Structures are given as C-alpha cells and as structure tokens.
Amino acid sequence: MVNHPRHALDEVIHAPVRFSIMATLAAAEKAEFGFVRDTVEVSDSVLSKQVATLEKAGYLKVTKGYVGKRPRTWLSITAEGREAFTAHCDALRTITESATRPLTA
C-alpha cells in the first residue's frame, strides 16, 4: 500500500526542528542564523547540526559574510528545498483532510 499520503512526506523535512527551519526559511528571502535560532527556539549547536543535514540534502544554502566587522551567517532555502517543503505541506494537508473526511459505506 503506497497510496496513503504519509508516503509523500519527506523524511529529511519531517523531523520537527528541520520542519520548523524549513517553514521559517520558506517565508524568507534569507534569514540570519541567530534569527532562525531564536524563532525556532533551539540552541546554536542544534541549529548547526540540523542546518548541515538540510544543506547536505540540497534544501538550504549557507552564506557567510560581514556587517561592519561583525561576522554573519545567512540561511536561505534553495529551489529544490522550496519544492520539497511545498510537497511536504501538501502531504500534511492531505493527511489532515483525509482524517476529517467522513467514512463512506
């Protein structure tokens, strides 16, 4: 049985912290590492680890730079990441809709 919408869920995105990172970046052109950390409510080390996983999957891009003398790390979602996140949300929506749909005889 491969018809259930859960099969369309993306294993990389499905983990809660990674899902939150992707949801944050999907709404942004780009976001500073510290902003994502505070918004997702995780530590620097947890975010670094999850960002590495998402970057390895090709879902996000890490850019380093400076604002004045302060080093900054920027995160942004890739086209592939956006496509995967949209498909994942579609699958979640299908799951919620199928759960609320009345049973037929």
Next chain:
Amino acid sequence: MAETDSMDAAEALARADGLRDAVNRRSRWLVRYQLAYGVTSFAMVLALGLFEGAAGVVVSMALWVPAIVALTVYAARQPVAHRGMARSHGVMIGAWGVLYGAALAVGIPAFPGDLAWWLPAAAAVSAPGLASAWLTSRRTAPRAAW
C-alpha cells in the same frame, strides 16, 4: 498515522503558519525603509527643482546622500527579509529611476524653479517608495494557510 506521532500534521501546518507570521512581522522594517525612501525622494526632488543651479544640486544631495547611507546601513543590519523582497525592491528602484530621470530630464531645462512642475514631479518620484511601503505592509500582514 503512526509515522506522524512526533508531529501531528495539523499541528505542523499551524506551526508553519506561526513561523511564517514571525518572519513577516520581523520583515516589516522594510515598510519603514520604503516610507523613508519615498519621503526623502519627495524632499530631494523638490529641493533640486526649487533651488536653481548649483544650490539645487547641493541642497538635494545634502538631503539624499546621508539618507541613503543611513537606509543602507539600516537594511544591512536587519536579520531577515520576507520572501519576494528582492523582486519588489528591484521593481521599486527601477520605477523610481525612470520617474526621477524623467522629472529631471524635462524639469531642469523647461521648468527651473517652477513649483507647478516640481511639486507633482516630487510626488511622482516619491510614489514608488510610498506604494511599495503600502504593498509590503499588506504582504507582511498575518494571513491564512500555505
């Protein structure tokens, strides 16, 4: 839905909506940026037109250059920009460039010091910034599902 034990689908979607709203809230700095851009454009073009000759250029640039430097620093220090910001900003700058060029190309040779030209010209040049601020304000307001 055993595989979604750790994060119920509906909760996940609601969380995504909340995170998008957080990004949009923190991206509203762009509304202030665009308002300031529009208002400064108005003052700059009016000064350029109403002070004749070199004085117009001096007063106009004395308003414009510090404002643009301040806005650039302000923008660079922001931690997030909402999705679509680069495109909408590019459209605003492009429209501003066309209107500014037209206002000066016609106004400097034909209407030096003429308020009847420079007042509407300044209003037209300020329009991209002010209209963008309004659109960004709408774009970053909390909204419904993905």
